[in-house]
Amino acid sequence: MNIHEYQAKQIFAKYGVPTPRGIVANTPVQAVANAQELGGDIWVVKAQIHAGGRGLGGGVKLARSIEEVRTLASEILGMTLVTHQTGPEGKLVQKVYIEEGADIKDELYLGVVLDRAKEMPVIMASTEGGMAIEDVAHDNPEKIIKIAVDPAIGFQSFHGRELVFGLGITDPMEQKNLISFASKLYKLYMENDAEMIEINPLIKTGKGEFLALDGKMGFDDSALGRHPDIEEMRDISEEDPDEREAAQYGLSYVSLDGEIGCMVNGAGLAMGTMDTINYMGGTPANFLDVGGKANAQTVAKGFEIILKNPNVKAIFVNIFGGIVRCDRIANGILEATKMVDVHVPVIVRLDGTNALEAAEILQNANIANVVAATDLADGAAKAVAAAKQA
Amino acid sequence: MSILVNKDTKVIVQGFTGSEGTFHAQQCMEYGTQIVGGVTPNKGGQEHLGKPVFNTVKEAVSQTGATVSMVFVPPAFVADAVMEAADAGIELAVIITEGAPVKDMQMAKAYATKRGMKTIGPNCPGIITADECKIGIMPGSIFKKGRIGLISKSGTLTYEGANQVCREGFGISTAVGIGGDPIIGLSYKQLLAMFEADNETDAIVMIGEIGGDLEIQAAAFIKENITKPVVAFIAGQTAPKGKRMGHAGAIISGGAGTAAEKMAALEEAGVKVVVSPAEIGKAIKEVLSK
Structure with a gap:
């Protein structure tokens, strides 16, 4: 979850991180x-x-x-x-x-993110403040200093020295100010389960003080449960309404530009399905992961959300049942077609646990518009063909 | 041989008596896994699924001789459970739970490593050695016994990958779902080395996805250390930048971690890279007939 600049600065203020x-x-x-x-x-x-x-x-x-x-x-x-x-x-x-x-003498960059390779937070700093840090990382990677801080010991004085000497700050007063700034920033990153903090620019004033002129913060969604004060900062108007609606039903949805709606269990297989559609010459209209608890209601909701997109010409349902039982999904599809007007061809591939029972259920129901597929490649090919015919 | 787990592996379940723990422990037992007991605080002394329940992991280990723990506790308690397992001398913790806070996992992983305990996951389907031992939530029937090792970040792609391999007449030695969270236990590198050393594995399937750079590291490792053929698929070639695709890890940011980048690095390392999971089985056939 992300928050606004003014909200990030409220958190900064609480920890004594100076801002205008x-x-x-x-x-x-x-x-x-x-x-x-x-x-x-x-x-x-x-x-x-x-x-x-x-x-x-x-x-x-x-x-x-x-x-x-x-x-x-x-x-x-x-x-x-x-x-x-x-x-x-x-x-x-x-x-x-x-x-x-603010009285801006110098613009710097300061951020805290998780370093996945080191498996600990890393403080990133650069003298190239005010620019897109991605560009600095690309063009002048030597201008970014990275200081990994092991949570077991926390922010120590030597981390601070690495930071100020790395940035070429020699004035003792300025060194003290920046080290204090960074140590507070690290503390608030850890205590609030932040995913990233970015201050760009961090400014140095004529008096040698450091101020967060900007502030971006993102949080670990899995930890929001223990931070009700942060959860309260959620601004739903910043979130995609379809993605949000999907999330309420346990679905993970992202809309894309293509023509083939996808409904898949598991994020990896959902991406793999999009890739296969692309490989077969079609274009995916969305990413949709129905998760491990798919039932008639969630499947119906999935159809509804997919069909809101006027570009959708066919839907490919690709389920590999592990925990999810395919016969339940098949019944879910039948129920869903009664609840939602599905006016485009639906290609269904159900594999894994109880796949045979599922195939029987779909065959017996014999619904127009619903086509069974034998495997991933077959399903993707049929979906691409159906979208082209439409 | 296979890797990490086999028919002799003794397993306890942390979060044994919860609904998820119960259902999957039962499924694992039916598969043939030696579940020797479980841990649920304040239920010590009871029996569950015909196996003893203990209050602490230490007790469970000393009474049963278990070396592996399957972790099903709720997200907020995962770190504590993993550290308890490490402290009790468990050798491998397989963490199934989804949604553990990243900060907790940093701490738990660091402690486990210090204690010499390996971890798999969190947020993963687990590990299975075909026909011998299943520790996790995958449908056992897909994994026909064979000589192909499989490593995957994604749960359902683990199933799809195994399915594709078996349809071409091959089978699986051991399959490991490593999970797609920012902090995970065993990763491609360590598992590739284990499969390389395993005399029951002839080739390896590696399934990755966008985000992070584990696959890039794996490519460099394969180039230097792996002689067995490797087939790879990277999910998310069609994913747009900056959008999160379900997994916490599945996001492309700042041009880093794209599928194209990873595929190129793997190809450069001599890996047979496929563009769709539907091609995995055929690719295995191709690399093994060389």
């Missing part, structure tokens, strides 16, 4: 009130969406007067912001963060 002062607003009137409350003569108006690249997309603007805060907030609120991370459809801006202006 700011207040979130839903309306231009509120934005103006916030700017007045913050005081000063320069403010930043920042669109709050769950995607990076907001500045380049026109979602972060500097205001030099209260009037300008009003104008910019009116422009940004309600705009559809397109960045390299939103996809071409963009994201609707419903909140802006009004932040005091």
Whole structure:
């Protein structure tokens, strides 16, 4: 789960990680009130969406007067912001963060993520702040320093020294400030079961202080149960409504651009099915994993979600029953065709536990539109052919 | 021989009396696995499925001589259960539970490694040595006895892979589902080495997916160390960037961990790479007839 910048900064504040002062607003009137409350003569108006690249997309603007805060907030609120991370459809801006202006002397990058190979969190830092870190990693990998921190010992002074010397920071006061910053960041990463934290840019002020000018945080979904305060920060308007609806039924759904709807058990086989369709000359319309507890209701829901996509010309149901019994899926398909108007050909491949009983159930029911397949290749080929005929 | 488990392996179940633990322990026993008991705190002294229940893993180990534990406890208790198993001298923990927090698994894995305990999973179908020992939730009937080793991140692709291999007239020595979570136990490298050393395995099927770089590491390892033929499939060639495909690991970010990258690395290492799981069996036939 991801949260907004203003929410990440609330967590930072709780742990004493310095940020510029700011207040979130839903309306231009509120934005103006916030700017007045913050005081000063320069403010930043920042669109709050769950995607990076907001500045380049026109979602972060500097205001030099209260009037300008009003104008910019009116422009940004309600705009559809397109960045390299939103996809071409963009994201609707419903909140802006009004932040005091900062005295920027230097821009750095600081993040914490899990290093899967080392199996521990790694602090990533770079002097190349303000740029896309993926580009830095690609073009100048030597400019990123990585410090793995073993959770068994936590953040130690030597980690701090590696960080400041790695970044070429020589002033003792600045060293102290940055080490304190990083150690607090590591602590909040661990204590909140974060999946990633990214501060880009982390700025150094004229006084040698370090401030999180931006803040991105993502959390381990499996650990949200023990963090009700984080769960409360969920913004459902940032999530794809179809994916969310699917999740409520235990389905994992991702829409794609193609023509063949897929309903599969298991994420790996679901991807393997998409790949096979592609290999046979077709295009998958979605990823859909029905999980281990598929029944008539979830199958019906799956059909419903797949068929919302007007591009779908055929559906390939590919189930390899392990825990899931194929006869139950077959009955589920029969039930589902009564609950949902399935107006495209459905190719069904059921293999594994009780596959023979399943085949019999489908054959006896003899529903128009439902075609049985003998294996993965046969099913994919039939689905591709059906989509081409449509 | 096979790898890791066989007909003599003594297994206990952590989370023995829960509904999942009960159902799958029973299935494993029917397959022929030597389930010698289980652990459920506060139910010690009872009998379940005709086997003794213990309060602690230490007790279970000392009473039964078990060396392997199958872990079915709920997600929040997985780390504790795994560390208890390691502390009690268990040699291999097979963790089936899905949804264990990543932070917990970092700690549990580090402790297990320190204690010399191997782990498989979490969030995996388990391990099976055909006709001898099934520790996990896979349908045993698909795995016909044979001489092909199988390693897979994905559960249902483990079944599909085994099915494809058996349809071509081959069979499985041992199949291991390693799971697709960010922190996992035994991975391709260690298992490839075990299959290389196993005189009952002639070839290896390796099934991977997008995200992370385990398959890239495996490719480098195969190039240097593996002489037996390897067939590989990487799921997610058609997955878009930045979208999570079910598994926590199945996400492409920053151009890293794409299927194309992994397939190229494996091919470069001399692996026969197929573009669809439906080609796995034919590829095995091809590499073995060379």
